Amino acid sequence: MxxxxxxxxxxxxxxxxxxxxxxxxxxxxxxxxxxxxxxxxxxxxxxxxxxxxxxxxxxxxxxxxxxxxxxxxxxxxxxxxxxxxxxxxxxxxxxxxxxxxSLAPPEGSREYYVFLSWLSEIASRVHKAIHVISHYGLSGDIREQWKAGLIECLDRAADLIRRTGYILGEFSLVDLYAFMNWHVAVDVVIGDFSRWLDIADYFDRISARPAVSEAIVTEGTQARYFRSIVGVGR
Ligand SMILES: N[C@@H](CCC(=O)N[C@@H](CS)C(=O)NCC(=O)O)C(=O)O
Structure with a gap:
């Protein structure tokens, strides 16, 4: 298995x-x-x-x-x-x-390459920024540069969510990848959720999905903040 x-x-x-x-x-x-x-x-x-x-x-x-x-x-x-x-x-x-x-667009379609592009960008700009800032204790200009890249990426994702409800227009695994990193970015790097309060319903919709709730319950306390960050911002 x-x-x-x-x-x-x-x-x-x-x-x-x-x-x-x-x-x-x-x-x-x-x-x-x-x-x-x-x-x-x-x-x-x-x-x-x-x-x-x-x-x-x-x-x-x-x-x-x-x-x-x-x-x-x-x-x-x-x-x-x-x-x-x-x-x-x-x-x-x-x-x-x-x-x-239908967790991703059909393989080989134009949309599929947009899917790949988001996976790659979240890995290299958002997750990596969280990693280097939190684990290596970056400060000063270098920290600000990593943080700005991370925010710029999340802002573009937020614009798409405002327009169509999801990053690719309909739910895909990119939303789960963004959802998770967004929470950690707010928690570890940005400090508050106020910048994206108007898309709080997106986070509510994702965290209400049965698969997401089950994963949160299974992973226990360390995963609880995946529910709480929107509430903290409100
Ligand atoms: N580039 C990898 C990063 C994986 C990564 O950094 N994983 C962290 C947890 S978020 C880890 O295993 N950390 C344990 C360690 O640093 O020893 C990916 O996108 O999957």
């Missing part, structure tokens, strides 16, 4: 929601962290833990590197034994594995 390696509330949350949207049978394998030297569990992977040294583990404290050399989530072990990494590839795989669910 397909297996998703995940960290609660991390970027593996998007593929988790997507697998549920696609109704693909899957199991979840949690990845956690231990101190490199002592082997003691690390509760939160923050900058201090990174500086001390850590190891990602799964199951019975087995090194996650045995599964994926880069040791990052999401990592999706397919039924045929292939390990797929990188969120943008995983969303494409999930959409294509469930064609009747």
């Amino acid at each position: 397909t297996k998703l390696f995940y960290i609660p509330g991390a970027c593996s949350f998007g593929p988790h929601m997507a697998l549920r949207e696609a109704s693909i049978p899957f199991s979840l394998q949690r990845v956690s962290f231990v101190d490199e030297r002592s082997g003691e569990p690390i509760a939160v992977l923050n900058r201090a833990a990174r500086e001390k040294g850590y190891r990602a583990v799964y199951g019975d404290n087995r090194p996650f590197r045995e599964i994926s050399r880069k040791a990052l989530v999401p990592a999706l072990l397919r039924d045929d034994g292939m390990l797929l990494t990188e969120g943008s590839a995983i969303y494409q795989f999930i959409a294509q594995a469930a064609p009747r669910k």
Whole structure:
């Protein structure tokens, strides 16, 4: 059975929601962290833990590197034994594995390339900005430049949502990828939601989807903020 390696509330949350949207049978394998030297569990992977040294583990404290050399989530072990990494590839795989669910535009269509373009942009401008700002403690001009790129991308997505209800005009996995990163961007980088209050109903619509609610409940407290950020802004 397909297996998703995940960290609660991390970027593996998007593929988790997507697998549920696609109704693909899957199991979840949690990845956690231990101190490199002592082997003691690390509760939160923050900058201090990174500086001390850590190891990602799964199951019975087995090194996650045995599964994926880069040791990052999401990592999706397919039924045929292939390990797929990188969120943008995983969303494409999930959409294509469930064609009747219409989670992406038809492969090869013009719209499909717009879908790919958004996946790539969210990965490289939004998620990467969150990553470098939060994990490497960027400050000053460099932080502002990453933040401006992230906001510019989300503003363009917001314009499309205002016009047509969803980023691609109808629901697709790009909305889940944006939904998740938008929350983390507000939480970690921007600090408040006021800039996008007029599209709060979009976040309500996404978080009310059964697949999304199930993923939030399954991942527990660390995923709860995916519901709360709009409320905080209101
Ligand atoms: N480019 C990768 C980024 C993956 C990534 O940074 N994953 C983070 C969680 S959001 C992770 O596994 N962090 C654990 C670590 O840094 O050791 C993607 O888009 O999937």
